[in-house]
Amino acid sequence: MKKLKIFFIVIFFVLLAIPVVTFNTEENAVSEVDNRMLAANPVSAIREGEDATQAIENYVNDRIGLRNEMIKLYTVGHDKIFHEMIHPSYVYGQDGYVFLNTGGNPVFGDYHIAFADMIKTIQDYCEAREIPFLFVFEPAKTTVLQEELEEGWNYDNRWVQQFLKELDQREIHYVDNTEILEEKTEEGEAVFNKKYDGGHWNELGAFYGVNHILEGLSEQGVPVHINTKEEFLIHEETMEKLLLSDIPIHEKIPVYERKADVECLTEQYSPEVRRDESFNHFNYYVNEQKVAEGVPRTLVFQGSYLNGLGSKFLENSLGEYISVHDYRNIFDFDYYLTMFQPECVVFEVAEYTFIEDYFPYEQIKTMNLPPVLESFEEMPEENLTMPETMYQVEEGQIYEVISIEGLSADTQYAYLQEGNQVFDLVRREDGVYTTTVEKQLLNVDNISIIAVESGKKVCYHKENR
Template sequence: MKIIKVLTIAAFSMMILIPVATFRFAPHISSEIDNRMLMENPFSKEVSGDSEADLTDNIENYVNDRIGFRDEMILGYTLLNDRLFQKMVHPSYLYGKDGYVFGSGLTTPTYQYSDYHETFADMIKAVQDYCNERDIPFLFVLNPAKPAVLTEHIPAGIHYDRDWVEKFLAALDKRKVRYLDNTVTLRAETQEGKVVFNQKYDANHWNDLGAFYGTNAILSEVKHDFPNVQLNQLEQLDVSSRLEVSLPVSQFPIHEEVPVIQVPTGDITSAKTDLFKDELQLDPTYHTFGYYQNRSKMNKETPKVLMFQGSYMNNFGHKYLANALGEYISVHDYQNILNFPYYYNIFKPDMVIFEVAEYTFSNTYFQYDKMKQLDFNPVLSSIHHTGSSTTKQTLPANQLSIDKGEALTKISWKTDASHQYVWLTLDEEVYDMEKTDDGYVATLPTESLPEHPKIEIVSQDGQDIVWYQ
């Protein structure tokens, strides 16, 4: 009996001491089990510098995150609940009906329509107006969350209210915004028996087949403006499947065949991606960028499209557009779209597309205050006909600087003056200038800069226009 007690004490001691002995002290550790960074040392500068942080809570979170075998314990607890109670306790997922898996808290939020959505609609209208004033077609694309298409499989007890989407689309109609709601597209394909969202794997996005149909719907809209654009044909692509044995960024086991579609890439080059990405201004959190050129179609009447897009397109959709367009430039839309003229002036596209998923309407992705403050430059030619007083001045040499990079060149005007709008003209090509701490700057491709450029700066303050040569 004494031996049993000793062994029991030893076993419990080992259970306590081993996790402590394997405590993970290294900084900046990510956890695959719940797809996040673990809590940093509460006494480190990056944590202790937060004046609003509670030290006791930080210590508790640090110990909970860094204790040895944390991921194994979470996985064991998750599997135990799944096997015994058919209950999903994973922090990123939840079970729906009929074995379907949905994103926990991400794809099933309950939004209340608010001024945020009205401001979002105003922002889209501002981008469309900017394009239309420059004779560039614009399209807004709304991609649905998984529950919007597979509503009958939503978990019991989840109140998935999508009424705000209808109000938002009505707001776009009121503003005469051109848009595509891919909810209609994917619901129609689902009713035809197509599996456009996986049952389990990747609970937050469409699958490869969904991306095929969704991007073809986008290309159908592009075709209205550029008739030579051809839709992708499924029979011309390599369609297969792949067995997935765990949920993404998780060790939760599944057994599901998911569609895989290979698109021919022989004529497609992305060489310009790395060239521009090193110098392009992108939000540090949302920095996905791609520049695709389809050499077999660049000499035909196929457009150069600048597309602001999220994870739906970044994961699967981009390859279909690269296959169909002459040039396709993708910018991670979150926050970056709020600096729209910067990208437009660099790439000078033939068409602009702005795509979002329905669950990204929040400050995390599109900051409300910045949307409220948007004030894009009007087209310069419209200012010339206002009857404004115009004066021309010679710009001192020390006020103008040219910073030439491999991909991008910045032309800066150093001035204390503040103007409502400022433009730079370079051999008759017009670029918007944006305000900086010590003046204004325009960014353009280095390849567009002539050896001996003729630069003029036009500024407007109210109805007064000043021309600097």
């Protein structure tokens, strides 16, 4: 009997120890169960004045070992016994519909106004360089299918119309996919799966939504190809589990397979492209047929709607299609624009992603992009010889990173010029300015550095020029 007690005590302590031993300490970790960033180390939060007890509790609750497994086990059991959705990401609607659990209703405020200002900053930056720009707003499934929400769910997204008015006031070029998805739903087409994905369109919805985006570009004179269903092999697949969950379902979903041959350059480019660690989606596709037809190289900052099911339709319609996850990475906009030299830019955001985790308010408010160099033409100019120690070149397989040191602390903007080409220089925290340029575009022996200071331009030229 004594040995049996000891055995159960050992088992008990082992079970207690497992969640501690498997505690998740990874920085910038994202939960695959509830699709959000896990609470960060509480030390920094406490230093910034947050409640210590709450910060520690959030950290432990999010990071405890086997968290995902425990959530899945509890969720599946509760669903089978009580037919209730106990899940951090999903809730049941009527008639068996499943929706993303978006929490409380957002209220329009300074955050959204600042977001509109940021989009305007990006659009102005692009237009000053004669690059067409389009902002895309993706509606939540809860918005399009409000009549299927559970009774008592008072869903309120009036902030969206206020936000779109802010875009109108700033004359921002945008597409709102709400109307097209509602229109197709009213016509009896299922543009969202009933269960499988509670938060995003299905592939039929993606087909219509992406075409609406392409039409928005076409209205600006961008020569893009509008997809047709005949360009895809269309069939159905049966899904047996809810996305990001072990909850059993049995649902047929539409699947579109493009017929066109598209070259994927992602592996060649990805190692040299800087991205946020938590949101590091990146793809580079080339459709040679569309390139030959004159479809422009397009850089798309995109979220989960396009990352998931929308990409294949852009691959089919665009020439060179370069995609970067928009969360956090949008704040390095000038870095990506200089790197990829796009001829067209799209910035896509989903309704429920206007939150601090994805787009921090402080970064939204302080986003600053440089004017074009030509806007300083009337400034007096001082010409100096460029010291050999002023620049360094770090060569990669495709790109070279050029670092500039020694510019005045009064420098407001800085540019690298070679012939008729001008590349923006981005200031790092240590005061060094950098730019990342495709190697074949630049002859570093002929570069000049132009620093815009208070009231003048200082131009550094190499001696051999």
